[in-house]
Structure formats: C-alpha cells, structure tokens
Amino acid sequence: MWTFFHKLASPKHFYRISGKLIPWLGTITVLLFVTGLYFGLFKAPPDYQQGESYRIMFVHVPAAWMSMFIYTFMAVLYAIHLIWNIKLADVMASSSAAMGASFTFLALVTGSLWGKPMWGTWWVWDARLTSELILLFLYLGYIALVSAIDDKRTAARAGGLLILVGVVNIPIIHYSVEWWNTLHQGPTVTKLDKPSIHASMLLPLLLMALAFQCYYFTLVLVRARTELLERERRSAWIKELFG
Amino acid sequence: MNGLASAFLAILRRDLVLAFRHRGELANPLLFFLIIVTLYPLGVSPDPELLRRIAPGVIWIAALLAALFSLENLFRSDFDDGSLEQMLLSPRSLALLVIAKVLAHWLVSGLPMLLLAPLLALLLDMPSRAAWTLETTLAIGTPLLSLIGAIGVALTVGLKRGGILLTLLILPLYIPVLIFATNAVAAAGAGMPVEGQLYFLAALLTLALTLAPVAIAAALRISMS
Numbered sequence: 001m002w003t004f005f006h007k008l009a010s011p012k013h014f015y016r017i018s019g020k021l022i023p024w025l026g027t028i029t030v031l032l033f034v035t036g037l038y039f040g041l042f043k044a045p046p047d048y049q050q051g052e053s054y055r056i057m058f059v060h061v062p063a064a065w066m067s068m069f070i071y072t073f074m075a076v077l078y079a080i081h082l083i084w085n086i087k088l089a090d091v092m093a094s095s096s097a098a099m100g101a102s103f104t105f106l107a108l109v110t111g112s113l114w115g116k117p118m119w120g121t122w123w124v125w126d127a128r129l130t131s132e133l134i135l136l137f138l139y140l141g142y143i144a145l146v147s148a149i150d151d152k153r154t155a156a157r158a159g160g161l162l163i164l165v166g167v168v169n170i171p172i173i174h175y176s177v178e179w180w181n182t183l184h185q186g187p188t189v190t191k192l193d194k195p196s197i198h199a200s201m202l203l204p205l206l207l208m209a210l211a212f213q214c215y216y217f218t219l220v221l222v223r224a225r226t227e228l229l230e231r232e233r234r235s236a237w238i239k240e241l242f243g
Numbered sequence: 244m245n246g247l248a249s250a251f252l253a254i255l256r257r258d259l260v261l262a263f264r265h266r267g268e269l270a271n272p273l274l275f276f277l278i279i280v281t282l283y284p285l286g287v288s289p290d291p292e293l294l295r296r297i298a299p300g301v302i303w304i305a306a307l308l309a310a311l312f313s314l315e316n317l318f319r320s321d322f323d324d325g326s327l328e329q330m331l332l333s334p335r336s337l338a339l340l341v342i343a344k345v346l347a348h349w350l351v352s353g354l355p356m357l358l359l360a361p362l363l364a365l366l367l368d369m370p371s372r373a374a375w376t377l378e379t380t381l382a383i384g385t386p387l388l389s390l391i392g393a394i395g396v397a398l399t400v401g402l403k404r405g406g407i408l409l410t411l412l413i414l415p416l417y418i419p420v421l422i423f424a425t426n427a428v429a430a431a432g433a434g435m436p437v438e439g440q441l442y443f444l445a446a447l448l449t450l451a452l453t454l455a456p457v458a459i460a461a462a463l464r465i466s467m468s
Contacts, residue, residue, distance in 0.1 A: 137415040144411050148402055157465045158398050162412060165394055165458055 002017040008194040009086045011228050012237040017223045025221070036207030044201045053117045058204055060110040062212040063103045065133055068191065070100035074105055075167040079162035088224075091231065093163070094146060095223035099216060101139035138166045154233060250335045251343045258347030261320075268463045272313035272352050273359055278304035282314050298367035300356050300421075302377060303384075304342035305363075306356055307417050310388040311359045311410060313352040317344065317393055318400045318463070327400075329375035331467055338456040341397075341463070345456075347388050353385035369432065376441075380424035390448075390455040397462035419447060 008014055040058035047054040077093040080086055111129065112122045123129065142159055149155035197205070232238055262269055283301045284294060321327040330340055360381050364374035388390030395413040427440035 134415050134418055137411070141412045141415060144408055145398065148399075148404075148408055154465060154468060157468075158462070161394075161458060161462055161465060162398060166416065168416075 009088050010200060011091075011235075014088055015225060015228060015237075015241075018225055020032050022218060024219050025214055025218040029218050031074055032207055032214055033210035036204050036211050038209060040204035044204055045107050045198075047201075050118060053114065055156060056114045057201075058208045060114055061108060061159050061205060062209040063110060064107040064132065065130065065209055066212050066216060067100060067104035067107050069133065069213075070096050070103060071138070071163070072167065074100065078163050081156070082164075088228075090160065091227050094156060094159065095184055095220050095227050096216075097139060097143050097146070098161075099219060099223075101136060101143065103212075104132060104136040104139060108136065119179075132150055141165070244343050245445050247339060250333065251339060251467055254330075254340055254343040255347050258344060259350065262351040268353075269351055270320065270446050272309045273355050275312060276305050276309040277360060277363070281310060281364065284367075290371045295369060295432065298364070298369050299377065299425040299432070301362050302360065303380075303421055303425050304426075306360075306381065307386065307388065307414070309356060309378070310352065310385060311392060311413060312397050314392040315347065315388065315406055315409060316370045317348055317396045322382070322400050327463065328467060333450060337460040337463065341393070341459045342456050345386075345393050346457070348393075349386050353381075354388055357381050358387060367427075371430035372434070374436050376430045379441060380444060382429050383441065383448050384420050384424045387444070387448045387451050388417060390451040390459075391420075394455055394458045394462055397466060398461045399466075401465070401466040416441065420444065423447070 008017060021208070036058065040227050041055060044055070074093045074096050077089040080091040081093070111132070115124065116122055142162055145162055146155045146159040149158055161171075229238065280301055283297065286294065287297065320329055321330070331337060333340065357378065360377055361374060364377055369377065392409075392413050395409050395416075396405075396414065399409050402408065423440045423443045427437040427444070430437045430440065
C-alpha cells in the first residue's frame with residue numbers, strides 16, 4: 001500500500017501510471033456525461049415552478065461544487081507539499097488552478113443565465129453569488145502571483161501559502177447560506193434524510209457531478225504530465241523515455 | 244525570553260524612529276484616506292440623507308485602500324538594505340519579530356486613521372452612535388488589515404512590481420472585515436444592536452493575531468529563498 005503511494009509520488013512512476021489512467025478516465029467521463037445529460041435533459045420531469053429552465057442546474061450546480069472542491073483539493077495538495085516536500089503535489093495543484101478558475105467562471109455564468117428568467121435579473125448581490133465571485137478573485141490572485149515569480153519552486157511555495165491562507169474563505173462560502181439567507185435558494189441536496197429534490201432530478205444531478213469530477217481528474221492528469229515534462233526536462237528518466 | 248523581548252522592542256523602536264524621520268510620508272496615507280472620502284460627495288451626491296446611508300462603506304473602503312497603500316513599503320526598505328535577511332538569520336522567532344514590525348506599522352498608519360475618522364464621520368453627517376461604532380470597528384479592524392495585508396506584502400516583497408499584484412491578492416481577503424465592520428456601523432445608525440458583528444470582528448482579529456504572524460514569517464522565508 002505505502003510503496004504504491006511512494007511510487008506514485010515519484011515523477012517517473014506518476015508519468016507512467018497516469019498515462020495508463022487517462023484513457024480509462026476519459027472514457028468514463030464521456031459515458032457519465034452522455035447518461036447524465038440524457039437523464040437530465042430528457043428523462044427528468046419539468047419543474048412545477050421553474051418549468052424547463054431549471055435544467056441548467058445540471059451544469060450550474062456541479063460547476064459550483066467543482067469550484068469549491070478544486071480550491072480545497074489544492075489546499076490539501078499544498079499541505080502535502082509543505083509537509084513532505086513532494087514535488088508532484090505542487091505540480092498537480094498548479095495544474096488545477098486554471099481549471100478551478102474556469103469552473104468558477106462557468107458557475108457564475110450559468111447562474112446568471114438561470115437568474116434572468118427566475119429572478120428577473122442577471123446579477124444580484126446575494127451572499128453565495130458574491131462568495132463565488134470572491135472565489136474567482138482568489139483563483140485569479142493565485143494565478144497572477146504564480147506567474148509573477150520566475151523561479152518555479154519559489155512560485156509553487158508562495159502560491160501554496162496563498163492558497164492555504166485563502167482556504168479560510170471556503171467555509172465562509174459554505175456557511176454564507178445560513179448567515180445571510182437572501183435570494184438564493186437554500187441547499188436542497190445535502191439534507192440526505194429527506195431531500196427536497198425528487199429522485200428523478202437528483203440522479204442526473206449526481207451523474208453530472210461525477211462526470212465533472214472525472215473530467216477534472218482526466219484533464220488535470222494531462223496538464224500535470226505536461227507540466228512535469230517541462231519541469232523535469234533535464235532529468236534522466238525523461239531522456240531515457242524519449243531518447 | 245528576555246532576549247526576545249529586547250529584540251522585539253528594538254525592532255519596534257527602530258521602525259518608529261524611521262517613520263518619524265520621514266514625517267511627510269507619515270501623512271500621505273492619511274491624506275489619501277481623507278481625499279477618497281471627499282470624492283464621494285463630489286462624485287455621488289451632496290445629499291446628507293444619501294451620504295449618511297453610504298458613509299460606513301465609504302469610510303471603510305477608503306480605510307482598506309489607505310491601509311493597503313501604506314503597507315506596500317512595510318518590508319521594502321528592509322529588503323533593499325539587507326536588514327530583513329538579518330531578521331531571518333536571527334535566532335529569535337521570526338513570527339514574533341514580524342509582529343513588532345506590524346505593530347509599528349499599525350501605530351504609524353492605523354492609529355492616525357482612527358483619530359481622523361470622527362472628522363470624516365462629521366463630514367458625512369453620521370449620527371453619533373454610528374460614529375462611535377465606526378471608531379470601535381476601526382480600532383478592531385485596522386490591526387486586522389495590517390496583519391492580513393502583511394502576508395501579501397511578504398509574498399510580493401521580492402517582486403519588482405508588487406503593488407498592483409498586492410491589491411489583487413489582499414483585497415479579497417479583506418472582504419469579511421469590510422462586511423462585518425460596515426454592517427455594524429449601519430446597524431448602529433439604524434439603532435440596532437451591534438455586539439454580534441463586533442464580536443465577529445474581534446474573533447477574526449484573534450484568529451489573525453495567532454495565525455497571520457506564522458504565515459508572514461513563512462512568506463518572508465519563501466520570498467528570501
């Protein structure tokens with residue numbers, strides 16, 4: 001078990017294992033997207049209040065989840081990087097940032113598109129919308145800091161510290177719903193004992209969430225491999241691999 | 244312990260002396276604070292009713308920006324002349340030495356803002372209870388701004404153009420302070436209790452006081468490596 005993790009943490013083995021993993025993950029992603037979209041767009045009944053337009057939820061909600069997940073994931077990776085000095089953790093984290101920012105942007109845009117027919121406005125200064133916007137700023141700040149520092153190692157450590165400082169913001173996003181309960185509807189899925197969402201809508205939502213998750217992991221592996229090749233271009237295992 | 248205390252006091256004294264040798268620079272953030280607030284009646288409307296409503300936000304946003312601009316040079320001169328390196332090499336805890344620097348910075352930039360704020364409250368026609376709450380929020384909030392901001396300054400000290408980047412890094416982290424502080428002042432203006440928001444600010448300050456120095460020290464080590 002531990003030797004597997006040790007192996008995974010070395011760039012050489014990571015490169016090999018991730019190369020085998022990517023096609024599988026990619027296939028699963030496509031399958032999940034197809035079934036999730038099919039159930040979401042064709043099988044799920046229209047909402048009794050919102051009609052057909054609620055279906056944007058199947059993109060909006062997973063994107064919002066991903067935006068928070070990736071930030072937390074980056075914080076965990078950086079904690080690993082700081083504690084055990086595992087290079088790979090920081091490669092994974094820095095490859096995640098741009099995707100995290102994209103998901104955040106997607107959540108904001110789809111939320112805005114959904115808000116227009118439902119609330120009659122593109123944007124309201126509601127707590128959750130605002131926190132999502134702040135999250136986007138945090139991602140952009142991180143990207144700006146990392147790209148401003150020339151030395152990759154220093155950039156990784158500085159960015160990691162910033163992420164760990166910013167992770168304080170994640171609970172604020174989560175609890176803001178309870179703190180300033182305004183226009184945005186409360187959480188409907190986490191109440192597992194008696195969810196206020198019907199199973200026919202919950203199933204595609206969860207499928208889409210899984211699809212987004214797999215999509216992220218597929219792409220982050222691809223990006224991490226590229227990043228790894230760039231950083232390690234002078235190391236022996238790459239010369240061995242490409243002659 | 245004694246050595247630590249004397250190192251702490253030495254840094255505090257040195258920074259205060261340095262600040263008072265450049266009295267002109269001392270006044271700059273204050274003028275900035277004053278001018279930003281002056282721009283609002285000119286830019287929005289001189290209507291006292293409206294000014295009273297937006298006053299908490301106006302003063303607090305001006306305070307955020309003034310704090311940010313005065314922070315920019317917190318470590319700059321020490322970085323340039325090498326005394327920052329000496330601090331890093333010192334056997335004393337860097338996190339505690341850093342508190343001395345932040346404290347000195349707050350004494351020369353945060354405290355004067357606190358003294359200027361009643362005047363601004365007067366300019367924007369705030370009721371006296373709101374003005375008192377404003378003072379309290381500034382008293383709790385400005386050290387918070389210095390502590391959080393110092394993390395960003397420490398991260399960007401080695402960069403040539405840290406200024407605008409600093410704004411991007413730090414302003415999002417200031418948002419909770421802004422929300423609770425302006426909310427408290429607005430509530431006071433409306434005659435509602437403000438203890439909740441003030442306790443929250445105090446909790447944030449406690450959190451920042453315990454964690455920020457560690458983060459600042461770590462950021463300095465990263466920037467100097």
